[in-house]
Amino acid sequence: MVASSRRTVSVQADNPRPDTGRVPLRPAAEVMDLERLGSLHACRLSFIRTLMRKVMAERWGIQRQRFDLDEHGHGTCIYRVASPTRIYNLVIFAQHLDPEERSDRVIANAWDVAFALCLGDVDETYLERLRENVPRQEAGRCDPRVLVLSRANRSLRNFESTVSALASGEQPDPDQLARVGYLYRTTAVYGNGKFGIADYPRIRDSEDFGLPFSAQMFSVYLLRDFSIRQVEHVARCRAPQTAVALAPALQRYLGIGNSTGLGMAPFLINHPQLINQWVLMRESAIARCLGEVPTRETRARMVELIDRAIAHNAETSTDDPRQAACNARLGEELVEARDWLERTAIPEGMLWQALLDWSREHWSLETQEVINSLLMELYPERVDPLEESMGATESQDLVPEMSTADLLARLRRDYDWALAYDFDDPEQKHLFWYRSADKEEPRLGERGVDPGEEWQMAVDIARQTRELYDALAAWQERRGRPTTLVEFLLAEPRFKGIARRVQTLSEHAYGDIRANLLAKGTLPIHLLRCKLAFFGATKFDPRSDRWVRITMFQGAPLIEDIGMHFADDWWLPLKPQDAELG
Amino acid sequence: MHVSLNEFTLVCRRALDSLGFPAGDFEDAADMVVWLEQHGLGGAQLLGEILPRLQDNHWPSLQRHHDDGGCVVLEMDNGSLLNGGSLAADLACIRAMETGLGIVRLQGCLDRSFILGYLARCARRGHHIAALWCTGQPRRAVQNVGVALAFDRLPVLHRFRADGGGEQEADTATLTLFASRDFAMLPATPPDHPSIELLECVTSQQFDARARRAWDQGIDVDEALWRALHELARRKLVADSATSRARGAG
Numbered sequence: 001m002v003a004s005s006r007r008t009v010s011v012q013a014d015n016p017r018p019d020t021g022r023v024p025l026r027p028a029a030e031v032m033d034l035e036r037l038g039s040l041h042a043c044r045l046s047f048i049r050t051l052m053r054k055v056m057a058e059r060w061g062i063q064r065q066r067f068d069l070d071e072h073g074h075g076t077c078i079y080r081v082a083s084p085t086r087i088y089n090l091v092i093f094a095q096h097l098d099p100e101e102r103s104d105r106v107i108a109n110a111w112d113v114a115f116a117l118c119l120g121d122v123d124e125t126y127l128e129r130l131r132e133n134v135p136r137q138e139a140g141r142c143d144p145r146v147l148v149l150s151r152a153n154r155s156l157r158n159f160e161s162t163v164s165a166l167a168s169g170e171q172p173d174p175d176q177l178a179r180v181g182y183l184y185r186t187t188a189v190y191g192n193g194k195f196g197i198a199d200y201p202r203i204r205d206s207e208d209f210g211l212p213f214s215a216q217m218f219s220v221y222l223l224r225d226f227s228i229r230q231v232e233h234v235a236r237c238r239a240p241q242t243a244v245a246l247a248p249a250l251q252r253y254l255g256i257g258n259s260t261g262l263g264m265a266p267f268l269i270n271h272p273q274l275i276n277q278w279v280l281m282r283e284s285a286i287a288r289c290l291g292e293v294p295t296r297e298t299r300a301r302m303v304e305l306i307d308r309a310i311a312h313n314a315e316t317s318t319d320d321p322r323q324a325a326c327n328a329r330l331g332e333e334l335v336e337a338r339d340w341l342e343r344t345a346i347p348e349g350m351l352w353q354a355l356l357d358w359s360r361e362h363w364s365l366e367t368q369e370v371i372n373s374l375l376m377e378l379y380p381e382r383v384d385p386l387e388e389s390m391g392a393t394e395s396q397d398l399v400p401e402m403s404t405a406d407l408l409a410r411l412r413r414d415y416d417w418a419l420a421y422d423f424d425d426p427e428q429k430h431l432f433w434y435r436s437a438d439k440e441e442p443r444l445g446e447r448g449v450d451p452g453e454e455w456q457m458a459v460d461i462a463r464q465t466r467e468l469y470d471a472l473a474a475w476q477e478r479r480g481r482p483t484t485l486v487e488f489l490l491a492e493p494r495f496k497g498i499a500r501r502v503q504t505l506s507e508h509a510y511g512d513i514r515a516n517l518l519a520k521g522t523l524p525i526h527l528l529r530c531k532l533a534f535f536g537a538t539k540f541d542p543r544s545d546r547w548v549r550i551t552m553f554q555g556a557p558l559i560e561d562i563g564m565h566f567a568d569d570w571w572l573p574l575k576p577q578d579a580e581l582g
Numbered sequence: 583m584h585v586s587l588n589e590f591t592l593v594c595r596r597a598l599d600s601l602g603f604p605a606g607d608f609e610d611a612a613d614m615v616v617w618l619e620q621h622g623l624g625g626a627q628l629l630g631e632i633l634p635r636l637q638d639n640h641w642p643s644l645q646r647h648h649d650d651g652g653c654v655v656l657e658m659d660n661g662s663l664l665n666g667g668s669l670a671a672d673l674a675c676i677r678a679m680e681t682g683l684g685i686v687r688l689q690g691c692l693d694r695s696f697i698l699g700y701l702a703r704c705a706r707r708g709h710h711i712a713a714l715w716c717t718g719q720p721r722r723a724v725q726n727v728g729v730a731l732a733f734d735r736l737p738v739l740h741r742f743r744a745d746g747g748g749e750q751e752a753d754t755a756t757l758t759l760f761a762s763r764d765f766a767m768l769p770a771t772p773p774d775h776p777s778i779e780l781l782e783c784v785t786s787q788q789f790d791a792r793a794r795r796a797w798d799q800g801i802d803v804d805e806a807l808w809r810a811l812h813e814l815a816r817r818k819l820v821a822d823s824a825t826s827r828a829r830g831a832g
Contacts, residue, residue, distance in 0.1 A: 105831070107827070141584075143584070143800070144586065144798065144799055144800050192586075192588050193586030193587060193588030193589050193800075194586075194588070194589070195589075196584060196585060196586055196589065196800065197586065198586070199586045199587050199588050199797050199800070200588070201797045202797050202798055261831050262830075262831050395703075395706075397703060397706065397707055398606075398672060399707075400669070400672035400673070400675065400676050401675075401676045401679055434819075434820045434830075435818065435819050435820065436819065436820055436821075436822050436826055436827075436830065436831075437816065437819040437820060437821050437822050438822035438826075438827065440819060441830075441831055442831070443820075443826060443830025443831045444830055444831070445820075445826075445829075445830060446829075450825075450826065450829065450830070451820060451821070451823075451826075452820030452821075452826075455817075455818045455819070455820055458605055484676055486669060486672045486673050486676055489669055490644060490666075490669055490673070493604045493606070493607055493666065493669065494604040494605060495604075495606075496604060496605065496606025496607055496610075496669070497604070497605030497606030497607075497609070498605065498606070499606070500606055546831055547831065
């Protein structure tokens with residue numbers, strides 16, 4: 001009987017189920033709540049953390065092989081990368097951009113820089129081919145030697161003020177860099193076969209970029225170095241006699257920005273097995289850490305990390321009222337968390353679980369999830385091996401022999417959250433998602449107000465689930481008994497997609513985000529934040545409920561740091577103090 | 583037009599979605615097309631040939647003519663295998679699970695070659711399954727036999743002369759799916775069999791090499807087909823407007 005059977009959280013067959021020790025995983029009902037996913041923070045398993053560990057451990061060789069820029073910083077730059085197994089080149093084209101054309105939207109047609117990560121070396125012939133296509137981005141055509149295609153725009157505020165400061169022999173104002181911690185913002189980073197570039201399976205089995213999004217993140221990491229070298233170059237051209245280099249502490253403090261809109265949201269709905277894998281590994285890491293018995297050192301380290309999180313949060317600014325309130329509350333609650341940790345008399349063996357329980361009862365979702373991320377910092381030996389299992393082979397196969405009664409039982413067991421919505425209530429189907437003819441940009445419309453309802457995207461999992469449930473129940477009633485699913489689908493083929501999804505995700509508890517994305521008041525930004533946190537983003541700065549700016553690689557080692565001692569402790573960087581600026 | 587497999591998959595899915603294939607089926611149908619292309623059997627060209635027909639309003643539903651538990655005969659009324667053919671394969675697998683052997687005959691079925699891609703998916707789920715169909719003119723026909731063994735990643739394909747040297751009339755409108763539970767079927771005809779002429783044999787290793795090449799190098803698709811698929815895919819895009827730009831995503 002399905003309804004009474006034990007629910008398991010499984011992983012794909014080629015990934016072992018992680019051992020989590022004595023602590024059970026958090027239930028999907030808790031973890032996959034949309035607002036909680038929208039409160040996630042980066043952690044040790046975030047992709048940029050994993051990437052930096054790899055690059056530093058394997059001592060990748062990175063050279064600026066070509067740096068042909070004019071006095072405005074326009075021109076061509078090539079980074080040559082030697083991993084232990086392959087040679088790659090990142091080719092960057094920097095060009096003049098009319099300020100009126102500068103836009104972070106995917107519908108933009110021109111950018112300050114466009115770049116491509118290529119497999120192997122790049123000769124002049126190939127460079128010209130790239131020059132013809134890469135700056136055009138979606139309008140160009142690339143070939144399978146290109147692994148990643150991307151573009152970025154300058155942060156006007158920071159770029160010009162940093163050039164001015166360096167040209168006059170000064171360092172830029174750290175306070176300003178704390179407000180916006182980057183010189184460039186990427187607006188899309190394409191992989192997996194887009195516009196003719198290499199399909200993901202080409203690199204999936206490679207030792208260098210086999211983990212999700214690692215090639216994309218690496219390209220962004222190199223862009224960060226370019227942004228620093230370019231700003232120094234322009235300053236030197238402007239004032240050769242007085243210009244100074246950017247202080248290393250400020251170089252490390254600079255990251256790369258990213259502007260993300262609704263385009264990211266459908267990914268989370270359309271790749272449930274991958275999402276399950278990411279969340280499962282994160283939850284496994286948390287469970288492993290909760291099972292550890294703290295020592296005096298780990299307890300002190302946790303206090304130290306909380307203090308750093310408090311300081312980092314204080315240096316995080318946003319104009320968005322909701323996020324600003326969340327940040328303010330986070331700051332207050334982290335102080336409470338530190339105090340709780342310092343004064344609690346709970347026995348050591350139960351301390352971390354008690355902290356988690358206390359946070360659940362008293363603190364916001366943001367605070368709970370920051371504490372989880374901090375906890376992971378204490379036990380890298382328990383967490384880091386999980387990074388190897390962040391990938392997933394995605395395939396949803398029908399189980400046609402399943403009985404309709406069994407599927408109904410699974411729906412009641414696993415999709416109770418979806419069946420709880422009343423879709424007769426107009427507020428529960430207030431919104432619809434669609435793709436615009438303008439570069440296929442995903443957008444949100446209001447039903448009955450905006451055009452395009454008939455072409456809505458199928459991200460309405462809760463509603464589809466409800467319709468499947470009702471159709472199965474009616475089918476059984478008509479037939480007088482359960483049948484196999486295939487018999488139902490031969491009569492009602494329109495339910496094949498959702499039936500297969502339900503069957504597949506019945507074994508992947510963290511695959512479906514438990515929310516009705518059509519409901520009035522839905523905040524799509526939660527979806528974006530979830531994915532960005534797994535990337536390793538910090539400094540979440542929502543610009544509306546539909547797009548957000550973030551920072552990546554802030555605090556990460558520089559290219560020059562590769563080969564040096566690496567503490568892997570660069571997350572939550574703090575603004576450099578005057579003494580660090582020389 | 584040189585494209586990546588992922589690009590081709592996405593545009594096929596969107597085009598078939600726009601044509602009215604149900605959710606779930608448009609993905610399966612597109613994947614069958616891509617499978618054929620990826621494995622060197624001309625899926626893109628075949629899709630190009632049938633695309634005008636798929637755009638007609640003729641969308642016959644499967645009619646069950648016979649069902650004795652182990653053998654099912656479905657009438658497709660000159661419908662495309664892409665529309666519902668995967669469910670027929672699923673039905674054969676279920677009957678095999680229930681009775682040991684499942685036979686499903688799809689009569690009046692067009693575009694039968696596409697079934698090869700779905701055989702691999704049935705095998706992945708642990709089913710032994712074979713598909714037999716004839717192509718060409720009835721008196722100059724070629725018998726195609728695709729066999730996929732449980733848990734094997736790829737099928738094998740054999741093609742034979744099936745017209746008895748022009749003496750026999752082959753059934754070129756039926757696909758037979760044959761699934762078994764307790765024994766595995768293997769292609770058995772030796773190449774030098776006196777009465778049957780083996781035209782082609784593609785092993786799973788050869789399919790694998792073709793697939794890897796497509797992943798590494800991408801595929802070539804006729805530009806007219808590429809444009810046609812994009813044109814179809816665009817049907818589900820909503821016209822842009824200043825309001826949409828501002829309200830929809832800003």
